[in-house]
Amino acid sequence: MADKALRGRGLGSKSLADSSGVELAARQDLDFDCPNGHHFSRTFAEEAELPLEWECPRCGQTALRSDGSRAEAKEAKHQRTHWDMLRERRSIPELEEILAERLQELRGQQ
Numbered sequence: 001m002a003d004k005a006l007r008g009r010g011l012g013s014k015s016l017a018d019s020s021g022v023e024l025a026a027r028q029d030l031d032f033d034c035p036n037g038h039h040f041s042r043t044f045a046e047e048a049e050l051p052l053e054w055e056c057p058r059c060g061q062t063a064l065r066s067d068g069s070r071a072e073a074k075e076a077k078h079q080r081t082h083w084d085m086l087r088e089r090r091s092i093p094e095l096e097e098i099l100a101e102r103l104q105e106l107r108g109q110q
Helices: 082-089 092-109
Strands: 027-033 039-045 053-055 062-065
Touching: none
Parallel strands: none
Antiparallel strands: 027 039, 027 062, 053 062
């Protein structure tokens, strides 16, 4: 019966693969500064796109890179109103003409 027992490895067990001859990818460290004064570092692959901000592991605030790199300011796009969309389709003289026609129709109905 002892021969039929399952032999396995626990969840936290070590790999049986041999790690000799394994080359790790080129890496680089990137430092971040938190607004609360915390300083920490993260390691990234050398060819990775580097983030401009990272969540602080101690307080959860958004930390910025220590090297001073900042995100480019995005151009704020104003929200188009009904009037803006109408002006894209019609000119002011056209709108005045339509208004005059509608007023004439309404006055004629009374």
